[in-house]
Amino acid sequence: xxxxxxxxxxxxxxxxxxxxxxxxxxxxxxxxxxxxxxxxxxxxxxxxxxxxxxxxxxxxxxxxxxxxxxxxxxxxxxxxxxxxxxxxxxxxxxxxxxxxxxxxxxxxxxxxxxxxxxxxxxxxxxxxxxxxxxxxxxxxxxxxxxxxxxxxxxxxxxxxxxxxxxxxxxxxxxxxxxxxxxxxxxxxxxxxxxxxxxxxxxxxxxxxxxxxxxxxxxxxxxxxxxxxxxxxxxxxxxxxxxxxxxxxxxxxxxxxxxxxx
Amino acid sequence: xxxxxxxxxxxxxxxxxxxxxxxxxxxxxxxxxxxxxxxxxxxxxxxxxxxxxxxxxxxxxxxxxxxxxxxxxxxxxxxxxxxxxxxxxxxxxxxxxxxxxxxxxxxxxxxxxxxxxxxxxxxxxxxxxxxxxxxxxxxxxxxxxxxxxxxxxxxxxxxxxxxxxxxxxxxxxxxxxxxxxxxxxxxxxxxxxxxxxxxxxxxxxxxxxxxxxxxxxxxxxxxxxxxxxxxxxxxxxxxxxxxxxxxxxxxxxxxxxxxx
Numbered sequence: 001x002x003x004x005x006x007x008x009x010x011x012x013x014x015x016x017x018x019x020x021x022x023x024x025x026x027x028x029x030x031x032x033x034x035x036x037x038x039x040x041x042x043x044x045x046x047x048x049x050x051x052x053x054x055x056x057x058x059x060x061x062x063x064x065x066x067x068x069x070x071x072x073x074x075x076x077x078x079x080x081x082x083x084x085x086x087x088x089x090x091x092x093x094x095x096x097x098x099x100x101x102x103x104x105x106x107x108x109x110x111x112x113x114x115x116x117x118x119x120x121x122x123x124x125x126x127x128x129x130x131x132x133x134x135x136x137x138x139x140x141x142x143x144x145x146x147x148x149x150x151x152x153x154x155x156x157x158x159x160x161x162x163x164x165x166x167x168x169x170x171x172x173x174x175x176x177x178x179x180x181x182x183x184x185x186x187x188x189x190x191x192x193x194x195x196x197x198x199x200x201x202x203x204x205x206x207x208x209x210x211x212x213x214x215x216x217x218x219x220x221x222x223x224x225x226x227x228x229x230x231x232x233x234x235x236x237x238x239x240x241x242x243x244x245x246x247x248x249x250x251x252x253x254x255x256x257x258x259x260x261x
Numbered sequence: 262x263x264x265x266x267x268x269x270x271x272x273x274x275x276x277x278x279x280x281x282x283x284x285x286x287x288x289x290x291x292x293x294x295x296x297x298x299x300x301x302x303x304x305x306x307x308x309x310x311x312x313x314x315x316x317x318x319x320x321x322x323x324x325x326x327x328x329x330x331x332x333x334x335x336x337x338x339x340x341x342x343x344x345x346x347x348x349x350x351x352x353x354x355x356x357x358x359x360x361x362x363x364x365x366x367x368x369x370x371x372x373x374x375x376x377x378x379x380x381x382x383x384x385x386x387x388x389x390x391x392x393x394x395x396x397x398x399x400x401x402x403x404x405x406x407x408x409x410x411x412x413x414x415x416x417x418x419x420x421x422x423x424x425x426x427x428x429x430x431x432x433x434x435x436x437x438x439x440x441x442x443x444x445x446x447x448x449x450x451x452x453x454x455x456x457x458x459x460x461x462x463x464x465x466x467x468x469x470x471x472x473x474x475x476x477x478x479x480x481x482x483x484x485x486x487x488x489x490x491x492x493x494x495x496x497x498x499x500x501x502x503x504x505x506x507x508x509x510x511x512x513x514x515x516x517x518x519x520x521x
Contacts, residue, residue: 163321164410
């Protein structure tokens with residue numbers, strides 16, 4: 001969703017205003033819907049949710065749980081990007097490696113995330129390692145597939161250039177391979193982040209004693225729709241900020257040489 | 262068979278597999294040795310296998326019958342396409358190929374020599390094709406090459422620039438006692454700078470001639486050589502697709518004596 005919003009707003013005058021207007025419209029519809037349903041317990045309005053969030057922030061619960069979840073997202077994201085990036089890079093550059101890796105990717109892509117999470121908790125234990133591992137394993141295949149496409153699209157002419165000039169491996173990677181993979185890594189990163197944090201919430205809901213997912217579970221047990229919306233929307237907002245502040249600028253930088261000003 | 266510093270190529274057969282039918286043989290029995298200090302021009306029609314021969318020489322294609330020895334010396338290569346990295350500036354593209362074993366090049370001087378003074382900070386997309394080709398030539402020189410392999414490097418360059426750059430390359434090869442292997446379909450260009458001319462001809466292409474080129478300063482001998490060559494290989498007179506055909510580079514400026 002965030003990618004679509006960014007794409008439509010990018011490069012168009014007034015794009016930010018359009019996005020703001022769209023969000024305000026959504027809030028207005030939410031508010032009107034809450035008035036119409038007239039059941040604050042079942043469908044609280046924006047003011048109630050903001051009030052809950054403010055109290056949770058002042059009490060320190062929300063910042064703590066969000067920080068815990070953010071840390072898990074960051075660790076799992078980095079692990080998935082690193083492992084998936086390397087696997088995809090190797091599969092895209094070597095047909096034989098691709099033949100070996102592809103069946104694994106197909107199986108992993110079709111394995112329900114829930115199965116991965118439950119199995120990790122059973123095999124590794126109800127701990128942080130299992131939680132991070134489960135999220136990383138669930139995300140690695142999609143990163144690998146995206147980066148594999150990038151590695152396949154790499155210009156073989158430039159490989160020959162590197163070969164005839166006997167460039168060191170590090171320089172080939174840094175100067176020739178990574179710049180070509182950057183758009184694919186950025187795409188994998190942006191889609192990866194949005195999926196990763198959703199999986200993290202599920203992992204927390206199933207087996208962690210803290211984090212946004214854990215809080216959502218508590219709210220669910222209490223039938224606290226206000227809390228669910230406050231934590232869910234609050235964390236989504238944070239992830240959107242992370243994407244806008246970190247991933248989008250990185251993507252723009254990686255593609256700067258393509259621009260024609 | 263070959264000395265330590267000489268390029269030695271013995272291709273018995275080079276074929277390309279086709280999706281259907283038998284493989285297409287493009288080269289058969291092509292053998293030559295290029296010694297240090299020699300400039301060899303490979304001539305032939307477009308599509309006759311000149312680029313393939315250079316690729317085999319450079320070790321970029323090992324799927325052939327025969328042997329190739331390329332001395333492990335600093336090698337500069339100019340491909341048919343400039344092959345500049347689009348995310349690096351012109352200067353960045355030159356620095357890319359400079360490794361620890363290469364003396365630090367004077368990049369502004371190199372760019373100036375190929376007519377690209379002031380272009381160091383430009384990105385490849387800001388260059389014309391001719392400028393990009395010249396940047397590729399400067400990049401090949403940036404490694405201070407003992408061996409220089411060039412595949413149609415002067416296409417897209419105007420007459421004056423092509424002549425100047427050809428003179429620069431030839432002068433540099435002679436001064437450094439380097440080996441230069443040049444693929445071209447332009448006879449005049451080849452006669453202007455080469456010591457030997459190899460003619461690829463036929464289907465599959467064979468080495469139809471391996472001839473020493475007379476000193477361009479001896480106008481009579483050079484003229485006779487060209488006439489004899491054209492009598493044997495009339496197709497060498499076919500107009501190439503660039504401006505050089507009508508305006509060959511100045512011969513005297515690039516003779517060995519002129520270059521030293």
